[in-house]
Amino acid sequence: MTTSETIDLSQAVARELPYLRRYARALTGSQSSGDRYAAATLESLLVDPSVISAAASAKVGLFHTFHLVWASAGAPTAEAEDRMTAGAMAHMAALTPNSREALLLHAIEGFDHDEIAAIMQTDPEDVAQLIATANREMEASVTGKVMVIEDEAIIAMDIVDIVTSIGHSVTGVARTRDGALALADKTLPDLILSDIQLADNSSGVDAVNDILARHGDIPVIFITAFPERLLTGDKPEPAFLITKPFTEEQVRSAVSQAMFFASTETLHG
Structure with missing residues (x-):
């Protein structure tokens, strides 16, 4: 990768980083937890930036890298620091796996089903089902x-x-x-x-x-x-x-x- 390509990649990632941090916080349940995984994502890209260049766009590559980091850690949410958070974590345990991730990627971050499938390494049809399931389960919860x-x-x-x-x-x-x-x-x-x-x-x-x-x-x-x-x-x-x-x-x-x-x-x- 040339110096010019490295600079372009860095600028592309920097533009999307605030939105990755927004997504990470919503997904994990806290700002501190989300920022830890966002930072780990950047560290992973420093080791292997080819994930970005191989993706359909820098944003898809960035979020795909986050998905790999977060999934490899067991898809954790924030630690329960109080009774309110503990209740939220109990709700989380009842959700269909991966459904909330797909919903956030689509509804909040604006990815289409094909892009989410690339990020989560699944099929667009599965993505549609996950989003529908998440909407149904979350709206019924409280x-x-x-x-x-x-x-x-x-x-x-x-x-x-x-x-x-x-x-x-x-x-x-x-x-x-x-x-x-x-x-x-x-x-x-x-x-x-x-x-x-x-x-x-x-x-x-x-x-x-x-x-x-x-x-x-x-x-x-x-x-x-x-x-x-x-x-x-x-x-x-x-x-x-x-x-x-x-x-x-x-x-x-x-x-x-x-x-x-x-x-x-x-x-x-």
Whole structure:
């Protein structure tokens, strides 16, 4: 491999690395665990970069390398550090093997069935079955109350429709930072789904931080047109991050998985 090819490969991997880290965190259940496997993936590529050059694209090669590293370790999830995480791990044990991996690759990272088959070393038909199974099993596992922070009315309506279609209730829609805190004080949600830029030029991130500071840990999904702004490597980073414009499948998947990672003991009936 020439120096120019090495530089091009490094640049291609660097462009996709934030998205690999997003995927790794969602798959393993924690930022620290996901980052460990992302780092191990880069180390593997330093030893054998041919995996990238042999793939259909740099992104497919990168995710395939991660799959090999993660699968060789036994496809682990994060260690249970508290009762909430322990409940999530118990849910994970009941899932059909490889189904959640296929769902994340498709719904969150945007790979098609052929690309996922190349990443996971399986057939496209098997991928389709795994995705369908994951959606069915995760949506059936737990339901709860969802709070939406979104200043664009049409987008908010779309999100509410998607969330309610999979069995969750919506506590309300907030358009500003202050409105979000007031809504959370009125009805504590089990999940927050938040845009980044709000109607009064306040920040959805700040709104979420206000709520978490007052009410404790609540699963959060951020929606943004600029995901790289939140995938910086600084802690904390969101485990679930949807890129605008989003699809219904992306929202369904992220909501189901975020709820899935919350123990049923933490949901408020």
